[in-house]
Amino acid sequence: MSNSGSPGSKTTSSPSATAGGPAGGSGTAQAVTSKVEVSIKSCQLRDASKLFAIVQLDNANGAADYAYTVKVRFLNSAHPGQAVYTTLTNQPVQAGAMKSALASAAWRGDSAAMPKTCEVAKATKVKTAG
Numbered sequence: 001m002s003n004s005g006s007p008g009s010k011t012t013s014s015p016s017a018t019a020g021g022p023a024g025g026s027g028t029a030q031a032v033t034s035k036v037e038v039s040i041k042s043c044q045l046r047d048a049s050k051l052f053a054i055v056q057l058d059n060a061n062g063a064a065d066y067a068y069t070v071k072v073r074f075l076n077s078a079h080p081g082q083a084v085y086t087t088l089t090n091q092p093v094q095a096g097a098m099k100s101a102l103a104s105a106a107w108r109g110d111s112a113a114m115p116k117t118c119e120v121a122k123a124t125k126v127k128t129a130g
Contacts, residue, residue, distance in 0.1 A: 029069070032123035038070055041100060043118040045074075045107075051084060053103045053118040059093040066125040067092050072103045073121040079113035085121060092128060 032038045041054040051074045059066055067090045075083040086105040093099045107114050 027127040029124040029126050032068070032125050035120075038068065038120055038123040040072070040118055040120060043074070045115060049107045051086075051105045051107055051115055051118070053086075055088060055091075055101045055103055055120070057091055057093045057099045057101060060096055060098055062093075062095045065092065065094045065128045067128050068123060068125045070101075070103070070120060071122040072105075072118055074105055074107075074115035074118045076113050076115050077117070082109050082113045084109075084115060 037058050039056045039058070041056045044052040044054075046052065053072045053074070055070050055072065057068050057070075068088070069090060070088045072086050072088070073083050074085075084105045084107060086103050088101050088103050091099065091101050
């Protein structure tokens with residue numbers, strides 16, 4: 001299998017975009033700056049090592065179907081240099097629809113610096129074929 005071992009990738013067959021790259025000829029990734037279009041619904045920090053964020057993707061006013069890639073930052077404001085990042089890749093949302101997606105990360109640092117909140121660090125979208 002030529003695809004085995006690609007770290008963090010959940011895509012199966014298409015050469016879809018990663019953050020900042022073009023998607024198989026369907027367009028260039030556009031930065032998402034609207035806090036309505038991509039937002040954090042909730043952050044949950046459990047078990048002293050599990051970090052979860054529910055990301056809301058809102059394409060309700062969109063004129064096209066998009067695949068969103070969202071980088072989430074888990075952080076503790078008292079220890080900003082010890083943030084943890086995770087990325088949701090190629091989350092498809094049809095025009096006129098909304099979707100929630102779960103992002104998770106593990107915390108392996110000092111318990112005093114454990115993240116207490118989360119935020120969208122970067123978000124992009126690529127128009128999907130169809």
